[in-house]
Amino acid sequence: MANEANAQCDALVAAGLGSLVLFPSDSAYAAREASYWAANARLGPTCIVQPKTTADVSKVLLVLSIAPGNFAVRSGGHSQWAGGSDIHDGVTIDLGAMRNASYDATTQLVSVQPGLSWVDVYEEVEKYGRGVTGGRESTVGIAGFLTGGGNSYFTGRYGFGCDEVANFEVVLATGQVVNANKKTNPDLWKALKGGSGNFGIVTRFDLNTFPSTDVWGGMSIYNSSATEPLIKALVDFTSNNKNYPQDAHILIYQYDPTAGSDIIVATSIVDTYGVVNAPAFAEIQAVQPLVADLEVRTMSNLASAFVLPANQRNIWFTLTFKNDAAVVQKVVDLHEQLVADLKAALPASDFATRCLFQPLPAFFADRSVAQGGNVLGLDSQKDDMILWLGNGVVYSEANQPLMQSKMAAWSSAISSFAKAQGKDVGFVYLNYADGSQDPLSTYGSANIAFIRKVAAKYDPLAVFQRKVPGGFKISRI
Ligand SMILES: Cc1cc2nc3c(=O)[nH]c(=O)nc-3n(C[C@H](O)[C@H](O)[C@H](O)COP(=O)(O)OP(=O)(O)OC[C@H]3O[C@@H](n4cnc5c(N)ncnc54)[C@H](O)[C@@H]3O)c2cc1C
Missing domain, CATH: 3.40.462.20 (Vanillyl-alcohol Oxidase; Chain A, domain 3)
Structure with a gap:
């Protein structure tokens, strides 16, 4: 396992992604591990790779989907259990460097990258008098929250956080970048609203906003x-x-x-x-x-x-x-x-x-x-x-x-x-x-069957089931 993990890190470097890779000897590696919310969630991966763009995520997935060995996917790192979003023998794809949020006054959507915390999103939309259905604590990560449901102070008015995602930009295991919304890939759009990391890596969330008051x-x-x-x-x-x-x-x-x-x-x-x-x-x-x-x-x-x-x-x-x-x-x-x-x-x-x-x-x-x-x-x-x-x-x-x-x-x-x-x-x-x-397993048989079908359609080689052991996986149901 350790040999495979070293080979994975080497493969990332060989693919020209070395500038994105952090090893345990790097001070930035220690800082990223320390930034997991729960001390027990820090598993010490063989290396961390920090994509800066969607194209980087695509290149990283192309390497890690093929190379032997396992990997983890981490955004805000608020998953509180060991193995939620980190790995020991393997590579952690850390989306923490993807931290852009921008509000579009025409569409009234805010586009958010997965490395942000909710306070960053609130601060962006509040500049325009808008609000979003986000987490109740400032530091909570947005990607896990939105793909796992998302209970907010605004749920009574607007539903769960996931219900307000107008579009997900997703990198599939093949490296292909797709969008998932009401019209394009609507099955993936629905499955990502609660189905967590079973399908691909979300690199952008386009969120509905609403007029905000204090x-x-x-x-x-x-x-x-x-x-x-x-x-x-x-x-x-x-x-x-x-x-x-x-x-x-x-x-x-x-x-x-x-x-x-x-x-x-x-x-x-x-x-x-x-x-x-x-x-x-x-x-x-x-x-x-x-x-x-x-x-x-x-x-x-x-x-x-x-x-x-x-x-x-x-x-x-x-x-x-x-x-x-x-x-x-x-x-x-x-x-x-x-x-x-x-x-x-x-x-x-x-x-x-x-x-x-x-x-x-x-x-x-x-x-x-x-x-x-x-x-x-x-x-x-x-x-x-x-x-x-x-x-x-x-x-x-x-x-x-x-x-x-x-x-x-x-x-x-x-x-x-x-x-x-x-x-x-x-x-x-x-x-x-x-x-x-x-x-x-508690989502009901129709939803379980649906998640299974969507996971098989968008990840036919089951990369996220076989090689990403962390998080909650539909193949384990
Ligand atoms: C202090 C605190 C307060 C909280 N408050 C709330 C709250 O008010 N309401 C609520 O509903 N929940 C709340 N939560 C729970 C929170 O929603 C989850 O911990 C959520 O997973 C956090 O998202 P994250 O991006 O930080 O997760 P991470 O730990 O980074 O990841 C969680 C899971 O999502 C997967 N994942 C991460 N990024 C991506 C991605 N880009 N694409 C696909 N899969 C990905 C990971 O592999 C992992 O399985 C809170 C948690 C904490 C610790």
Whole structure:
């Protein structure tokens, strides 16, 4: 494997691409590895190749598709699990040098290269009074977000991030550059909306924009006695969200000794029209917070104000269940037990946990359908749902296996409880999933068959299945 990987790097150099290749002895190599959001996602590839243009990506793929050995594809590097977008024995194609964003006032599209983070896109479109359905944190990468779905503060108004991609420019394994939109290669366009890295490398996203205003919102922190009313408020907000599609809410539990002494409860609320104390939040705001940071601000400012810490060892699990207070309460109880168990096993300062609940009402999929459809399969869900994200953090490699098994057990216990209550939905959101989860298998049989067919059509030699082991692959379903 190591020999093959060395030969791959040599082949890139021999093809005249040496100026784009970084080796472990290069300081730029270390900087790129350090720029993966999660410390455990950095696998130390044999070399990194950094294309600057679509033509470079095409040349790189021509070499790596043929040379023996495996490779990885990385854009923002926010995939939190080891093997999401890096590789050890092999080459990482790092799109981080492709960082252009340009707004076209005639088409009202913003064309974005995959190396950008969402804050770069917000800053570009805000110059023209426009907005996009992007990530809620400034540093999140755009390519994984958009090809995995993309849950945004704007999802109620505009659907998932992927639904707002008017055109993908894609380099196929053969090096051929194609566009995928409603008229040209529409099957690839739809499959890329949730189907992740199964087809090719996206080198440009042309995104719909909308007239933007400042947004209002931010975070509030409560003591734990607020749990019951806040769970009720979450469930009610989720049921009513279709009447207030401009409003977004996340209920958060966190144990982080560096930020506070024990488990804290927090809410994130955002009105995307900038309405202060918007009526949809009345029930949430009736609960008295200890501290609140709610302001009218630009989206780029909001995205930069609340950012999860990078450079930690992260384990994420996600599940989706029906909008039900008993299930949410059970998850919260299990989180308390998890923290107690971890405190018994580890020094309290050696770990952190988070437990986030995001409304996923059924109407979110209406926009997806209206925009040409995606492959997430949420349009088949008739009930309002809650998207759960559990996040375990450890600071040393030695503690990672323990956290991995505790997080898997937590997720499994939630799943069993939701199933027993008839509240399980089965959907696993790819962008939050652990590598041991199987998000593509939860998209429904028609979408799975469709992704398989499109992958075989655009990558007939199955290069992205055979030689790109990272990410979630349709051939493993
Ligand atoms: C702090 C933080 C906040 C987040 N906030 C949100 C949020 O608000 N909403 C939400 O929905 N998600 C959110 N996420 C999850 C996020 O959407 C995923 O981590 C996503 O994969 C990030 O994209 P990336 O480009 O950084 O991914 P990478 O790690 O670079 O890649 C992810 C996957 O996409 C593939 N890929 C990368 N680039 C390309 C390309 N150009 N063409 C084809 N395939 C490619 C990779 O091979 C890999 O399998 C958040 C994550 C973090 C860590």
